[in-house]
């Protein structure tokens with residue numbers, strides 16, 4: 078992979094949200110992104126990889142596809158891996174680790190496959206195979222076809238680097254951003270979350286309104302690659318100023334700890350003036366001043382036995398509050414359970430596809446503007 082030649086970039090997405098991520102990549106100006114199971118691919122260059130990490134809210138990781146080849150046995154895998162231009166990519170002082178999966182292939186031992194690739198890379202670059210914070214290389218073998226990818230992100234991209242309080246059952250930032258996008262949110266209307274927990278929906282929505290890059294406060298694996306251009310990266314990152322907005326974002330929760338945590342998250346992100354978090358139960362929720370916008374909420378799911386019954390009452394009360402007090406607002410509700418969503422009696426359109434999240438399958442339910 079010479080630096081000048083375009084290569085395949087793969088953005089990982091939770092299954093079910095590939096199309097939303099494709100839309101985001103398209104809107105961000107990446108060339109002809111295509112949704113495929115588990116993510117979105119497009120052809121690009123290294124500055125595209127850096128910008129995707131910096132700017133996309135919905136991608137879980139950004140992978141650079143380094144090579145594809147056929148290998149029928151381990152010696153062949155090792156030999157082909159040695160032929161790749163690793164020295165353009167990896168530094169001799171940065172440790173690497175290889176993760177392998179194999180399916181329907183002559184090479185079936187994942188551990189052995191990973192070891193051979195690691196050995197080949199070490200042979201070519203001198204990069205240590207042990208050490209803190211290694212660069213991750215992925216090997217996928219399917220039908221004897223090997224695909225080698227570099228994880229250019231490092232820590233997963235939902236770790237934005239500016240949210241100290243995590244809360245009890247937070248939604249991942251990347252999912253929150255994609256659900257907001259699926260609700261048509263573009264940063265031009267207020268958002269309200271009456272069960273805001275750590276405030277993820279509000280933080281994402283406010284940042285979208287300000288046009289901020291989600292990756293501005295964190296580091297990435299690609300900063301330790303051989304081809305990293307620190308000054309081009311600074312040019313890409315630098316000079317960003319917030320878009321002016323008069324919008325306001327409203328959160329509340331009945332849990333005092335969540336309220337304190339969400340407030341501190343908003344303050345840490347420099348969003349204290351834009352986001353108000355109140356301490357009350359959803360039954361005390363009032364319509365905020367200002368224009369209508371989007372209610373975005375993920376209520377408790379009730380995965381434990383016995384909880385589900387109680388939750389019918391809670392979802393019913395939630396739906397009643399919106400129906401009575403939120404004329405003109407749209408609702409986006411994320412939950413695991415169609416029965417609970419229906420208990421709100423809100424006029425939902427067809428639900429989105431189920432999305433894997435922390436061992437659960439969650440679904441977005443949406444309404445148009447409430448009558």
Ligand SMILES: C[S@@+](CC[C@H](N)C(=O)[O-])C[C@H]1O[C@@H](n2cnc3c(N)ncnc32)[C@H](O)[C@@H]1O
Pocket residue numbers: 243244245246247248249271272273274275276277278329330331332335357358359360375376377378391
């Ligand atoms: C699944 S969590 C929401 C997580 C949040 N989206 C985040 O990213 O951190 C559900 C939240 O609903 C709150 N909650 C439960 N019952 C409530 C009620 N009756 N009124 C207000 N908040 C409630 C809980 O305290 C919890 O913070």
